[in-house]
Amino acid sequence: MTQDNKLDRFPRAQFMSGPTPLERLDRLSSELGIDLWLKRDDLTGLGFGGNKTRQLEFYFGDALQKGADTILITGAVQSNFVRSAAAAAAKLGMQSVLQLEERVSDMGKAYYSSGNVLLAQILGAEHMTYPEGEDEVGADAALHARADELKAQGRKPYVIHLGLNHPPLGALGYFVAGQELCQQMPDVDAIVVPSGSGATHGGLLTGVALEENTASVFGVCVRRDSEKQMARMKTVLQKLADLLDIDAAPLHDRLNVMDEALPPGYGKLSGGTRAALDKMARTEGIFLDPVYTAKTFAGLLHLVSEGKIQPGQKVVMVHTGGLPALFGYQNELASDLS
Template sequence: MKQDDLLSKFPRAQLMSGPTPLERLDRLSEKLNIELWLKRDDLTGLGFGGNKTRQLEFYFGDALAQDADTVLITGAVQSNYVRSAAAAAARLGMKSVLQLEERVPDMGPEYYQSGNVLLAKILGAEHISFPVGEDEAGADLALHKRADELRAQGRNPYVIHLGLHHPPLGALGYVAAGQELHQQMQDFDAVVVPTGSGATHGGLLTGLKISGSSAKVMGICVRRNSQLQHERMVTVVENLANLLGIDPSALVRDIETRDEALAPGYGRLGPKSRSALELMAQTEGIFLDPVYTAKTFAGLLDLVQRNEIRRGQKVVMIHTGGLPALFGYQKELE
């Protein structure tokens, strides 16, 4: 099967306005002695943009194919995913139910009121809460409980699952992104991407490799240590390959994860991430978010320092967006 045909069998809602820009960061390239490019998936457009728009095209495509009128999704309090889902639902004339998990302890009141939380309220989303942050199966079950209640009220709900035991439809969005990036530029040495749920990382790796790219795909851990994330990525990539009907073995061999920038943990802004966030802003005038992209850039800087990214190499960093979360981290940033 041709690579262009791999995605055609999956229903897809049109949420992207077109390819996102690929920009060379001239001042940082000079400073780091590499050629650094930024894939601007913070500019996907819908509802403050971000990488989740790509993933939601396939989930909402499936939801519309099932005549769903309500979408339910789970994520952290400042989740870009749930905010993007609320925006997509609004565009498509659907209701959204956002389940917010307690993943980040000891945060100030602005974390629960500002940023993505505020935007989702403006979008008209229903909010429910889940008190645990590391129970994907429990979070999915809680969504299904609310879905059953909605079904009893005559609605037709659709659940976007978090757990690994469901088809990774969202990862298809980054298979398309990998193909898009390969069309924009083919001679780069490495691409650096955040790795959390694994959909963005796994989809990008798959999209690039089936396009014929030989570039390394380096996943910077934002939620789990490198060993645990690598184990998760094997499952994600195998599930995605099975969904596409391709052999996963070569993809699994190319999985790389790094956790040097993870501390002090998911959703926490450590010294490395804060320094990386400020360096990007003060050198290129581009903002990073504290949960994903600040850690990603910090991980990239560490790779340069360790000479795993060598002088003169051409490197692409995926900017996954998430900028509304900055306002939920005012206390940490100040």
């Protein structure tokens, strides 16, 4: 069975206009002694772009097949996922309910009013809040409670779940991306990607593996330490393998996560993360976000310094977008500059 055939039974909304480009980073390649490329998934187009567009194609495909008219989703205050979901809903004439969780402490006013929050307001989304940031089951339950209220009003809600006890439909989008990347660059040696919910990392690893590409796939932890993330990724890979009717064991054998760039925690900037963000901007003119891609690039720099990425290797970093969050972090970024 081909990869395309494996996806035939999953309904899919069309948000992607085509493959995202691979861009060589000439100056950084020279500086680091590697052949460094960026997979520009910040350029997916819909609602400021980003990696979530790929995932939402499969969630919205399922929602449309089930006749839904309202999407409910949960995430951090500056979540790219909820902003992208609101954009997708607007494009399809649906309503969106965005639940914002308190995951990052001690943030300034801009964090709650700018960036993704502002964009979601412009998109006309309904907002609700959840007081905890590490309670996926509770956050999903709160969405279902709101969905029940909407049903009583005659609406047809569809919940995009956060918890691990649901099929990772969004990971199918990065299964496609793994196939796409291998077709663009079959001789890639290493791929570096952020690892948070696990859908992007797990889908990409699965797509690469089923293309019989031997590249190392490094997942850079952005939310949990490597031990907790490894356990989460095994669950994601197993559930994705079940969806695709494949064996998960070879995927587990290729699983690689690292947490050196994680401190001081999710959504928090360290000196190394800030340095990585500045280096990319000042060397290549490309912006990274504080939550995902700056940590990913910091992880890549660590892999080079430790020799886990070797001189001359062809390396692709996945740029997952998230750029609106830069404006939500303006107080933290500006204070560093001063």
